[in-house]
Amino acid sequence: MNDSLYQFREAIRATGLEPPDTIEPGKLHRFPGYGKRPSNRAGWCLLFNDGLGGCFGDWSSGFSETWQTKRDKPHSQTERAAFVRRVETAKKQAEAERRTRQANAAKRAAVIWNTTTPAPGNHPYLIRKHIQPHGARIHKGALTLPVVDFTGRLTSLQFTAADGGKLLLSGGRKRGCFIPVVGDMENPTRIIICEGWATGCTLAEDESAALVLTAIDAGNLEPVALAARHRWHSAELVLAGDDDRLTASNPGATKAKAAAIASGALLALPQWPEDAPKHLTDFNDLAVWLAGSGA
Numbered sequence: 502m503n504d505s506l507y508q509f510r511e512a513i514r515a516t517g518l519e520p521p522d523t524i525e526p527g528k529l530h531r532f533p534g535y536g537k538r539p540s541n542r543a544g545w546c547l548l549f550n551d552g553l554g555g556c557f558g559d560w561s562s563g564f565s566e567t568w569q570t571k572r573d574k575p576h577s578q579t580e581r582a583a584f585v586r587r588v589e590t591a592k593k594q595a596e597a598e599r600r601t602r603q604a605n606a607a608k609r610a611a612v613i614w615n616t617t618t619p620a621p622g623n624h625p626y627l628i629r630k631h632i633q634p635h636g637a638r639i640h641k642g643a644l645t646l647p648v649v650d651f652t653g654r655l656t657s658l659q660f661t662a663a664d665g666g667k668l669l670l671s672g673g674r675k676r677g678c679f680i681p682v683v684g685d686m687e688n689p690t691r692i693i694i695c696e697g698w699a700t701g702c703t704l705a706e707d708e709s710a711a712l713v714l715t716a717i718d719a720g721n722l723e724p725v726a727l728a729a730r731h732r733w734h735s736a737e738l739v740l741a742g743d744d745d746r747l748t749a750s751n752p753g754a755t756k757a758k759a760a761a762i763a764s765g766a767l768l769a770l771p772q773w774p775e776d777a778p779k780h781l782t783d784f785n786d787l788a789v790w791l792a793g794s795g796a
Contacts, residue, residue: 504570505548505552505553505570506524506548506552508568508570508571509524509546509548509552509555509568509570510524512557512566512568513546513557516557516564516566517535518532518533518534518535518544518557518559519532519533519544520532520544520546520557521546524546524548525548526548526549526550526551526552527547527548527549527550528547529545529546529547529591529594529595529598530545530546530547531543531544531545532544532545532546534559534560534561534562535559535561535562535564537561540671541561541671542602542671542672543559543560543561543562544557544558544559544560545557545558545559545560545595545598545599546558547591547594547595549587549591552570553569553570554567554568554569554570554584554587554588555567555568555591556568556588556591556592556595558595560599560676561675561676562676562720563676563724565592565595567588569584602672603656603672603673603674605672606656606657606670606671606672606673606674607654607655607656607657607673607674609670609672610647610648610655610656610657610658610670610673611655613640613645613658613670614638614645614647614655614658616640617638617639617640617645618638618639619634619637619638619639620634620637620638620639620644620645621634621639622634624637624639624644624663625663625664626644626661626662626663626664626665626699627644629665629789630699630702630703630785630789631703631785631788631789631792632699632702632703632706632785633702633706635682635683635701635702635705636681636682636683637698640658640660642662642663643660643661643662643663644660644661644662645658645659645660645661646658646659646660646661646680646698646715647680647681648669648670648673648674648675648678648679648680648717649678649679649680649681650674650677650678651677651678651728651729651732653686656673656674656675656678657669657670657673657674657675657678658670658673659680659698659717661698669717675717675721676721676724677721677724677725677728678717678721678725679694679714679715679716679717679721679725680698680701680714680715680717681713681714681715682698682701682702682704682705682713682714682715683705683709683712683713684705684710684711684712684713685712686712688733689711689712689733689736690710690736690737691708691710691711691712691736691737691739692711692712692713692714692729692733692736692737692738692739693705693708693711693712693713693714693739693741694713694714694715694716694722694725694726694729694738694739694740694741694760694766695713695714695715695716695740695741695742695743695783695784696715696716696717696718696719696722696742696743696753696757696783697715697717697743697783697785698715699783699785700715700741700743700783700784700785701713701714701715702785703784703785703788704741704784707788711739712736714729719742719743719752719753719755719756719757720756722740722742722756722757722759722760723756723759723760723763723764725760726738726740726760726761726763726764726766727760727763727764729764730764730765730766737767738764738765738766738767739766739767739768739769740757740758740760740761740764740766740767740768740769741757741769741770741784742754742756742757742758742768742769742770743757743771743782743783744770744771744773744782744783745782746779746782747779747780753782753783754770757770771783771784771786771787773787777790778790
């Protein structure tokens with residue numbers, strides 16, 4: 502069993518996830534998803550009771566994988582069929598837990614949202630980012646933003662502290678959901694989708710007639726863009742990507758381009774003046790820098 506457990510943990514690590522310290526066969530374990538905080542529980546794994554197989558994944562990205570222990574003798578048809586049944590059972594168990602977790606988070610989000618108050622225009626984060634509140638509210642001093650799905654249901658909340666630190670409500674659904682910034686949700690003619698809320702505010706204040714949606718992060722751009730295209734077939738769709746110039750493979754631009762191709766959208770990236778600092782990455786960064794430089 503120890504060798505199988507080692508193989509299982511290494512298979513999880515090979516995908517970029519860090520498995521929990523203890524894995525008990527037959528039990529669904531949760532642990533941080535890709536690039537998440539230690540308290541996050543979007544990652545999951547289940548090692549079968551016999552230790553000969555298992556499955557794992559990351560709810561936040563929609564990723565899932567199966568694993569079987571290495572052995573010299575090929576698996577028989579009966580063994581393969583039994584493995585498939587175990588995988589299906591394990592995935593159903595993980596899916597049921599995910600849905601329960603997200604439903605509970607949505608209830609918590611509604612309770613918190615109902616206690617919030619409108620954000621003042623002089624909140625330190627708004628001042629530093631040169632943006633208006635755009636419906637943001639305040640909870641315990643943090644800017645609080647609604648995360649919704651395309652039916653309008655509240656699924657989670659994003660909290661932004663005065664220093665810019667961001668936190669999503671634990672367990673809330675993010676994939677395929679967004680933070681609405683401004684615009685007509687019924688019959689928009691132009692839709693702009695970006696990563697961060699401050700960027701969305703900057704774009705909204707520049708294009709007041711557009712529907713602006715914030716996908717929260719680069720990995721969520723494509724799911725949101727595809728859902729937007731499905732809902733609003735004839736609207737002009739624009740992916741306003743970040744330009745992570747100092748990060749390997751430039752994930753902001755790369756994922757924005759992939760989302761634009763998948764959804765048949767236009768792609769927009771910041772156009773940097775020659776003297777713009779290299780650490781700037783998005784349209785809000787550009788606007789704030791231009792305002793400060795007197796351009």
